[in-house]
Amino acid sequence: MTDTRKRVKLYELNQERQWDDKGTGHVSSTYVERLKGVSLVVRSEADGSVLLESKIQPETAYQKQQETLIVWSEGDNFDLALSFQEKAGCDEIWEKICSVQGKDPSVDFTQDLVEESEDDTRFDDISDSQPPIELPAGELSKLEEISELVSSCLSSPLRREKLANAIENENYIKKLLNIFSICEDLENLEGLHHLYQIFRNIFLLNKNALFEMMFSEETIFDVVGCLEFEPGTAQPKKHREYLKSIAKFHQVIPITNTELLSKIHQTYRVQYIQDVVLPTPSVFEENILSTLNSFVFFNKVEIVSLILEDERFLGDLFTELRDSKASEERRKELVLFLKEFCQLSQTLQPQSRESFYKTLSSLGVLAGLEMTLQSTVKETKAASVDILLFIVDYSPSLVREYMMQQINNTDDDGLLMNIVIEGMICDTVPDMGASVQLQGIIKTLLDPENMLASVNKSEKTDFLNHFYKHCMHVFVAPLLSSTVHERPEKCDSCTVQVLGLIIELLTFFVEHHTYHIKNYILHKDLLRRILVLIKSRHTFLKLFALRFMRKIIGLKDEFYNRYIIKVRNFYLSFNFFKKNDNIFQVFDLIKTFKTLKLRYDQHQDRIKDRGTIEPVTSILRGTPGSRFRRDERAVDEDEEMWFNEDEDELDENIVGPSPSCLPVLEENKVTQSTAPDLIPTIDRLMEQDKIKELAAKEKVVGPDTPNGKEVESESETNAAKRLGSLVDYDSDSDDEPAAETEDMQPQAKKIKAT
Template structure:
């Protein structure tokens, strides 16, 4: 960068290694620790700037950097040598690349090649293809065992970077091998040697020894049980073992995200097919004699079930609509009242979350349930109405952040919104009927706290 003043002195000089990333980013490195990027809204703008950069540098815009970040001419017949990076005899043909032999002495080369492959989608694909073809992952696991036996910390830290980058190659075939029971424990072991951690986390000890699956309800389907175990472990890898991706790495874990997504879809579908399990779940939740701890476990199970359902498509035979309809057929709304009356704080909080999700799905169905309950209970039993139980909980919530109270207040607004009543499909309940029910049966409960602090027509300051 020359000075714009008359002296024309050189103000800044850096070795820049540019490259494409996903066709809308131009990335480059100015040092081992400084990565910069230009982001564009569309591919055309990115290509225009790329051509101008290459024009200034005197390079062909169609020629992409090799896997070391350099533009050295690649010779398909003789291979490529780069003494600075340590890559030797890397044979590159039209769409393939040969990785260095998977040996302890070559870990640095392997790590660098994987890291530099993220400069472009094409480079990443070639390296991923090579990892598959050269059967790399089993060999890396063998090296990992040897390094742990020798307590070779430097090599183990390189294996951490390699394992991390293997996930970020974002290829389903590689992910299947990484998550295979045969290699998964070793891969998790590699992820324990994060050089940025002052103390090595014991992921294997937690996952395979300490973490115990609590079977709230008997699951007879072995495939379902295995799917739940596997999903938990993969979710742990994503949330705990792998570092949070940077801005430019967010899309490099989409294969892992998709894997977890489809595992959840499978679990929801398999649970819905367990008719006896569903029957036991709702019968025990509705039973007022269910003890506090048992009700807590069942409520948490149902909440997790609802959370997993967010992975479902809106429509279809296994969509969210079918999921909620199945739960409504099992009288899921009848479980809310006994659960909101629980002495356990966590049970009550989870119940509020469940109720919010039900209202978000179909407020009209909830209104119909509340009206039907009002028809079966006389006005002398207003305190037993679910709507009044929820209002009472909203007014007496002891959470300093009022999380449940705020959620319930929002739900009440939705239920009482006349516009949502008119726009609802297949309306069974007239707007006037529900509003009349609310003002006659629940308004007193809502205003009770105000009335207690009022003398005559004035607030009681005492």
């Protein structure tokens, strides 16, 4: 198998300061006899040819960038770079280079900047006593000289700094733009091509002061004009025409602040220059324009701050948003503006962002979203979901507080949580994008991990009580309506996807909401309803249902275990596994179903033997000299009370599965003269499955067996030992010893003659 750690792309810097891709291959550091030293060798992955053989010289300055790049120069104007597929490979080669040069691998430069510049003209000596760069006169005839000077300074950080200072101090930008106007009037293409190179390289100087000069209202269009005349293109680009005529600024709410207007225009134009006008930076130039990115970033921060300070502007915005008489088109414009406003707020610092969302909340953003989330216009609803997602991701408590305030003055249909739920379950778009986003919002709002608790207030308790009382019935309505009968009612794509989202959230509730969801599952018989979906023709929905049951079992909660056994919910899922042997092997729930089935059998045996069981005193006393041994299958006192006392109540609250989907349990009365092959009182099908999954049971009753007692064979005893506790979980080791002490072995069951 090919070692991807050493997979690299080889780049070479051409005369136009562009990186050319020389091919992809695998790099190694080996001794090359021809070069008399350890060298970097790159062989093509296509044909194995040598793409590079470069001896690691002691004085060569190697630079490590972005964790996967190694860049160095070999001679004048011959720069090379290796771009690694994996960081580990880059680290390994870097350590080899540092080892050869005797350097510490923790550094990103193998040579000091002073040493790197010693072979140069010492123009960029680190000493401040060196004279500044002298710029040629700003004349048309000097354009070629100016272009060469600017280009030559890019390779050295010190020279770039001195050049930027010289351009700033001499107001050189305006001089160059005056030359541009002359060249454009004269249609001097050679001069225009030089100006393109000059301004492109000025951008690469990465100097904020120069950006301020170039992006001012008076100069920005001329700068864009210089960048229209790229050498090698037949016709100049028409960027200025687009910015002036085609791109129109639409004011949703009139802006009276001239400073805000100017900043919005400038930010749009700079982003256009960055994204469209300037060439796409290569992998080595991603950080070169970091100052330009910062310029745009701080512009956005200032725009948000100026809008927040304009109380009249925001007041008009939210008044229109909440106006029930507003047209759908107008509401769409308002919501799209608000979405962009929230996107800009992501640039704010945490403290400022908190103030931002509190301001929006105080102005009624959530009340406005109640209306727009129910819009029939796709764009309006999608933008509303995005806005709510911004708010919930940053401050879910802010939204929960608003929802709690609605309890006393809003009916259930008007609650924001129910509107969100309705938006999730009623989404008819095939990709269900909005439903998935709304599901994430519901999950975040109902996650106890981000709920606050104090001495006088418990957000978790209050909000969960509110949700289960006023919203849960809306949430599970599609599930209950689809599982009325033994098979799912609806099978269309949208319905099954919504059911999947609902069950996924219910699984989350089981894990985090403890008694709230526990009570709801019991009173609505929710587990049985969900297991009906196992009969769906959609495999992913079957797996959602099984995952829900697995989550319940994995909690190791005795309440859930009793509930599963009592109402025989495991039968549907067990039957699904029986019919899908290939899927059965994928899951490790097999142990769980074995033990749950055993407990189910125990319960049925107790019901049948309740009228004929021996008195408790006789069982405790046993035969003289004998020692009481607790039946391994026996239940504890609390469990027995639950089975005996709550049976009627549970049967009233829970609608059990129809007789057609449950095994028929026949009661067999056994006497001393019974035939040798005894049949236990369980369903034949369940008994066969049990035999296949556990071990072959052989029950033998001989004619001379004392007192008619059943004698278990060795295989049955071992099988009983293997059952262990109620449920085997994922964490149980399969390698644990199966043997138990003699006192833990089950006694043979007594069969009373009738």
